Amino acid sequence: MKLSIIAAHDPNMVIGKDGELPWHYSEDLKFFKRTTMGYPILMGRVVFEELNEKPLPGRENVVLSRSKIYNHVKTFSNIDGALHYLKDQEKVFVIGGGNIYKQTIDLADELIITQIKNEYDGDTYLVDYRDDIGTIWYEIWREDHPEFTFVKYERISKE
Ligand SMILES: NC(=O)c1ccc[n+]([C@@H]2O[C@H](COP(=O)([O-])OP(=O)(O)OC[C@H]3O[C@@H](n4cnc5c(N)ncnc54)[C@H](OP(=O)(O)O)[C@@H]3O)[C@@H](O)[C@H]2O)c1
Known part of the structure; x- marks a missing residue:
C-alpha cells in the first residue's frame, strides 16, 4: 500500500485555524477531489467534524x-x-489534520502539497518537510497557479 499525504499549507506551514481551513480556493478543492477520488482517505476526528x-x-x-x-x-x-x-489497498490518502499528518509523515511514501502563496493566521501547522527536500523527498511534479503551486514529492529512501 502506498501512503500519500495530501495537504495545503501557507509559507509559514499554517494549515488550519479554529478547526477549519483558513482559506477557500475552489481550484485546490477540485484538485483534492480528483486526486483522492476512488481511494480510501484517513483523517483525524477534528477533520471529520469539519465535514x-x-x-x-x-x-x-x-x-x-x-x-x-x-x-x-x-x-x-x-x-x-x-x-x-487498509494494508491491501493500492493507495491511501492521509487528509489531515495537523495531528494526523505529524504521526504519519515518517511512514508516508508521497506528499501531495498545495503551497499557498499568501500568508494566513493559523493555529495548526504541517510538519516542515522542506528541510528534507533532496535528502528524504524529491520533487517529481509541480504545477504553478497565481495563488498557489501544486507539488508532488516522493520519498527517496525510508531513513
Ligand atoms: N490545509 C490542509 O491541507 C488541511 C487538511 C486537513 C485539516 N486541516 C486543518 O487542520 C485542523 C485540524 O487538525 P487537528 O490537528 O486539530 O486535528 P485532527 O488531526 O483532524 O484530529 C485530531 C484528533 O484525531 C484523533 N487522533 C489523533 N491521533 C490519534 C491516534 N493515534 N489514534 C486515534 N485517534 C487519534 C484524536 O481524536 P479524539 O480527540 O476524538 O480522540 C485527536 O483529537 C483544522 O483546522 C483543519 O481545517 C488542514
Whole structure:
C-alpha cells in the first residue's frame, strides 16, 4: 500500500485555524477531489467534524479517534489498527489534520502539497518537510497557479 499525504499549507506551514481551513480556493478543492477520488482517505476526528461527520463520497472514509466511535464510518483508536485495515489497498490518502499528518509523515511514501502563496493566521501547522527536500523527498511534479503551486514529492529512501 502506498501512503500519500495530501495537504495545503501557507509559507509559514499554517494549515488550519479554529478547526477549519483558513482559506477557500475552489481550484485546490477540485484538485483534492480528483486526486483522492476512488481511494480510501484517513483523517483525524477534528477533520471529520469539519465535514459535519458526513463521509466524503466516492472514497472510503476512515476516522481516527480515541473518544468516539461512529456507526457510519470505520473508526480506529490507533494508527496501526487503521493502517492494518487498509494494508491491501493500492493507495491511501492521509487528509489531515495537523495531528494526523505529524504521526504519519515518517511512514508516508508521497506528499501531495498545495503551497499557498499568501500568508494566513493559523493555529495548526504541517510538519516542515522542506528541510528534507533532496535528502528524504524529491520533487517529481509541480504545477504553478497565481495563488498557489501544486507539488508532488516522493520519498527517496525510508531513513
Ligand atoms: N490545509 C490542509 O491541507 C488541511 C487538511 C486537513 C485539516 N486541516 C486543518 O487542520 C485542523 C485540524 O487538525 P487537528 O490537528 O486539530 O486535528 P485532527 O488531526 O483532524 O484530529 C485530531 C484528533 O484525531 C484523533 N487522533 C489523533 N491521533 C490519534 C491516534 N493515534 N489514534 C486515534 N485517534 C487519534 C484524536 O481524536 P479524539 O480527540 O476524538 O480522540 C485527536 O483529537 C483544522 O483546522 C483543519 O481545517 C488542514
